[in-house]
Amino acid sequence: MNPIGTRILLVEDETPMRRFLRTALSAREFEVIETTNIREARLSVTAHPPEIILLDLGLPDGDGIAFTHEVRAWSQVPIIVLSARGREEDKVLALDAGADDYLTKPFGVNELLARIRVALRHAGQLQAGMSHETVLKIGPLHLNPERREVRMHDQIVALTPIEYRLLWHLARNAGRVLTHQQILKTIWGPHYTHQTHTLRVFMAQLRRKIEPDPAHPQLLMTEMGVGYRMRDDG
Amino acid sequence: MGYAIGLLAVCITTGLAHWIGSVLTPPDLVMLYLLPIMAVAYRFERQAALVTAAMSVAAYDYFFVYPYFTFSVADPRQILTCTILFLVGMVTSDLMTRIRHQQQEARERQSDTEALYNLSREVLTSLDDEEVAQIITRHAATLFKGEAGIWLEDGHGGLHRLAVTPDYFQLSEQAMGMVRWCCDHGQSAGRGTDTFPDESFTVLPLVTGRIHGALAIRIGNRTLMKHERSSLLSAFARQATLAMDRTRLGEEVRSATIRVQSEEMRATLLSMASHDLRTPLAAITGASTALRDEETHLDASQHKELLETICTEADRMERLITNLLDMARLDSGLCHLNLEWIPFEELIGSTLVRLEKRLLGRKVIIHVDETVAMIHVDPVLFQQVLVNLLDNALKHAPDNPEITWNVHGSNERVIIRIGDRGPGILPGMEEKIFEKFVRGAGSGVPGSGLGLAICRGVIQAHQGTIHAINRARGGVEFRIELPQPPLPMDCFSFDLEAVMPEESNL
Missing domain, CATH: 3.40.50.2300 (Response regulator)
Structure with a gap:
C-alpha cells in the first residue's frame, strides 16, 4: 500500500x-x-x-x-x-x-x-476480493483457509470448527477492533448477540491453544467493554 | 327530654311522699321534693331544672298542702315554704349546671390538650413541610369533624397547595383570595373572625420569618364552632406554624452543612487538581516554547529531550484527567454497573497488556484458583481497579520485581490479593490511602492520589470491600473481597458448537 x-x-x-x-x-x-x-x-x-x-x-x-x-x-x-x-x-x-x-x-x-x-x-x-487460497500470516500465526489449517510457529494447532471460524474472522480483520455484537452475529448469527459470556469462554479456549501465555496474550487482544482485536504489527 | 324526666321524677317523688307521708311532717316532704330538682339539674339544662322546680312546688301544693287537691293555700306559712322550695330549686339547679359545665369544659380541655399533644408528637418525627402539613390537616379534619388544607406561598407570588384532608377539599377563587389576604396580613379570616364572618370556613395564618402560609378549616360539627373552640383552632395553627418552621430550619441547617462540606471538598479538589494539572502543563509549555524560540541554540540531544518531556507530560496529564473524570462519574452515582461473567484470565491479560510498556523486566506471579474461572463484575470498571493496583505496585516498589496475584473463591465470594515487596504503608494510613488526593509513603512518586480512591469507589459499587495491609516480610497487600452469584448453568453447557450455522462466506 x-x-x-x-x-x-x-x-x-x-x-x-x-x-x-x-x-x-x-x-x-x-x-x-x-x-x-x-x-x-x-x-x-x-x-x-x-x-x-x-x-x-x-x-x-x-x-x-x-x-x-x-x-x-x-x-x-x-x-x-x-x-x-x-x-x-x-x-x-x-x-x-x-x-x-x-x-x-x-x-x-x-x-x-x-x-x-x-x-x-x-x-x-x-x-x-480476497481469495480463499491466500494464506494469512500474522507473526508466528499462519492460517491456510484452503486446508482449514492453523499453524503456530509451524506447529499445527487443532481447533474446533467454531474456534477456527472465530480465529479466521479475527485474523482477516487483524488490527481492527470487532465488537462483541459483530463477532457474535458473524459467527453464530443474529439471535446470539447477547451471549457475550459464551464468546468470552470461546476466546479463553482459543487463547489457551494459540497463546504461549494465555494470561498475557500477544495476539488475541481484549478491548475491554468493546470487543476483541487481533494484534497486527505489520 | 329533660322536661319529661323532670315530670316523671316529680311523679315518683309524689308517689313516694304519699306512701311514706304518714310518718313524715310536711317540711320533710319539702326536702324530698329537692331530690328531683337536683337530679334533673345534674343531668339536664337549667330550664329543665327550673321547670322541674316549678312542677315540684305545684305537686307539693296540690297534694300535700291543705286544702288538698287544689292549688290554693290556706296557711300563709305554706306560701313561704313553697317559695323557698322554688328558690332552693333554682339555686341548686344553677350550681349543678355550673358544675356540670365545668366538668364538661375540663373534659374538652383535656381532649384538646391530648389532641395537641398527639399532633406535636407526630409532627416532631416528620422531616419535611409536606409531611407536617399532611399530619396537621389530618388531625384538624378529625378533631373538628370537617375539612382542612394548608397553602404556602411558593416564592414566585403564587400559592402552593401543600396538603388537604380529605383529598377532595377545594377552595373557591374567592376563598383563595381570603387565604392570600390571611398570608399577607398575618390575621385570621372567615367564620368566627371579624373578616368575612359569613364564610363557611376559617382561615388562620401560618406566618414566621421562614414561612408564609395559611391553614383553612371548615368545621363540620356545629357544636364545635362555639367561641371556646376558636382558641383550640388558634393553638392548632400555632402548632402547625412551629412545626413547619422547625422543619424549614432543619432543612436549612442540613443543606448548609452539605454546602459547607461539598464546598470544602470542591476547594480541596480544585487546589489539588489545579496543582496536578499545572505541573505537567508547565513542563509542556516550557519545553515547547524552548523548541520554538531557541531552536538554533539547541543541540540534537537537547532537542530530543524537550520533545520527550512534552510527550511524557502530556501522557501524565491525560492520565490525570481520565482519573478525575472517572472519579467524578463514580461520585455522581451516574455510573451504573454492566455486570457480566468474564474469565479472570482475560481481566488479568488485558491489565498486563495495558501496562505492558511499564512491566518490562518485571515478573508478575499469578495464581488463580481453579474455582474462580469466571468472575461476575463490570469488566471495564474492574479492569480499571486491577490496572490501578498494579500501577500502584509498579510505582511504589520499583526496585523489587516481585508482584504476586492470588485469586481464590470461598462461600460465594471471590478474594483477590495483590502483593508487592515495596516500602509498605505508614502505620495508621491503611485506610487513609483510599481517600481522594491522599498519597502514601513515597510522596516523590508521581500520581494523582486518585487511583486507590477510584478502586474503592468501584469495589464499593460492586458491594465488595478493599483493604490494604502491610505484609510480614515487607511490602503491601491489597485484599479485595467481592460477593459472587452462582455461575449460571448456560455458561459452559450451552453448546454453541451445535448451533454452528451453515457454511458462509467466511
Whole structure:
C-alpha cells in the first residue's frame, strides 16, 4: 500500500486539531480535504470520493454516528472515528454503526498512521476480493483457509470448527477492533448477540491453544467493554 | 327530654311522699321534693331544672298542702315554704349546671390538650413541610369533624397547595383570595373572625420569618364552632406554624452543612487538581516554547529531550484527567454497573497488556484458583481497579520485581490479593490511602492520589470491600473481597458448537 496521494476526508470542527492533522498527514504525502461540519462532508464525499474518512463525532450540525450510518448505506469507504468521548459505550456505538476504527483523543501520530494503514489495507483486501487460497500470516500465526489449517510457529494447532471460524474472522480483520455484537452475529448469527459470556469462554479456549501465555496474550487482544482485536504489527 | 324526666321524677317523688307521708311532717316532704330538682339539674339544662322546680312546688301544693287537691293555700306559712322550695330549686339547679359545665369544659380541655399533644408528637418525627402539613390537616379534619388544607406561598407570588384532608377539599377563587389576604396580613379570616364572618370556613395564618402560609378549616360539627373552640383552632395553627418552621430550619441547617462540606471538598479538589494539572502543563509549555524560540541554540540531544518531556507530560496529564473524570462519574452515582461473567484470565491479560510498556523486566506471579474461572463484575470498571493496583505496585516498589496475584473463591465470594515487596504503608494510613488526593509513603512518586480512591469507589459499587495491609516480610497487600452469584448453568453447557450455522462466506 502506498499512501502517496491517498485522499483523506477530514471532518473536524476544532481548528487546532485540523491544523495538527493537516500538518502530520500532508507530511506523509496524503491528500487532505478539510471539512468542518456534516453538510460540507456530505458534499465532499460525493464530489471528491475519499479513500478514507477521519470523522469527529461532536460536530456543530449533527452527530458523526448518524453520518456514519448515512455513508455506510452506499459506500464501504473506511471511516476512522476520532473522538474525545472515551467511554466504551461510545466506541461500541460508533463501531456498530459501521466505523472501521475508533481513536480516543488525545492520540499520537504514529497510532493514527497505524490505524489508517490497517483500514486502507482492509479496504484494499475487500476490493480485491480476497481469495480463499491466500494464506494469512500474522507473526508466528499462519492460517491456510484452503486446508482449514492453523499453524503456530509451524506447529499445527487443532481447533474446533467454531474456534477456527472465530480465529479466521479475527485474523482477516487483524488490527481492527470487532465488537462483541459483530463477532457474535458473524459467527453464530443474529439471535446470539447477547451471549457475550459464551464468546468470552470461546476466546479463553482459543487463547489457551494459540497463546504461549494465555494470561498475557500477544495476539488475541481484549478491548475491554468493546470487543476483541487481533494484534497486527505489520 | 329533660322536661319529661323532670315530670316523671316529680311523679315518683309524689308517689313516694304519699306512701311514706304518714310518718313524715310536711317540711320533710319539702326536702324530698329537692331530690328531683337536683337530679334533673345534674343531668339536664337549667330550664329543665327550673321547670322541674316549678312542677315540684305545684305537686307539693296540690297534694300535700291543705286544702288538698287544689292549688290554693290556706296557711300563709305554706306560701313561704313553697317559695323557698322554688328558690332552693333554682339555686341548686344553677350550681349543678355550673358544675356540670365545668366538668364538661375540663373534659374538652383535656381532649384538646391530648389532641395537641398527639399532633406535636407526630409532627416532631416528620422531616419535611409536606409531611407536617399532611399530619396537621389530618388531625384538624378529625378533631373538628370537617375539612382542612394548608397553602404556602411558593416564592414566585403564587400559592402552593401543600396538603388537604380529605383529598377532595377545594377552595373557591374567592376563598383563595381570603387565604392570600390571611398570608399577607398575618390575621385570621372567615367564620368566627371579624373578616368575612359569613364564610363557611376559617382561615388562620401560618406566618414566621421562614414561612408564609395559611391553614383553612371548615368545621363540620356545629357544636364545635362555639367561641371556646376558636382558641383550640388558634393553638392548632400555632402548632402547625412551629412545626413547619422547625422543619424549614432543619432543612436549612442540613443543606448548609452539605454546602459547607461539598464546598470544602470542591476547594480541596480544585487546589489539588489545579496543582496536578499545572505541573505537567508547565513542563509542556516550557519545553515547547524552548523548541520554538531557541531552536538554533539547541543541540540534537537537547532537542530530543524537550520533545520527550512534552510527550511524557502530556501522557501524565491525560492520565490525570481520565482519573478525575472517572472519579467524578463514580461520585455522581451516574455510573451504573454492566455486570457480566468474564474469565479472570482475560481481566488479568488485558491489565498486563495495558501496562505492558511499564512491566518490562518485571515478573508478575499469578495464581488463580481453579474455582474462580469466571468472575461476575463490570469488566471495564474492574479492569480499571486491577490496572490501578498494579500501577500502584509498579510505582511504589520499583526496585523489587516481585508482584504476586492470588485469586481464590470461598462461600460465594471471590478474594483477590495483590502483593508487592515495596516500602509498605505508614502505620495508621491503611485506610487513609483510599481517600481522594491522599498519597502514601513515597510522596516523590508521581500520581494523582486518585487511583486507590477510584478502586474503592468501584469495589464499593460492586458491594465488595478493599483493604490494604502491610505484609510480614515487607511490602503491601491489597485484599479485595467481592460477593459472587452462582455461575449460571448456560455458561459452559450451552453448546454453541451445535448451533454452528451453515457454511458462509467466511
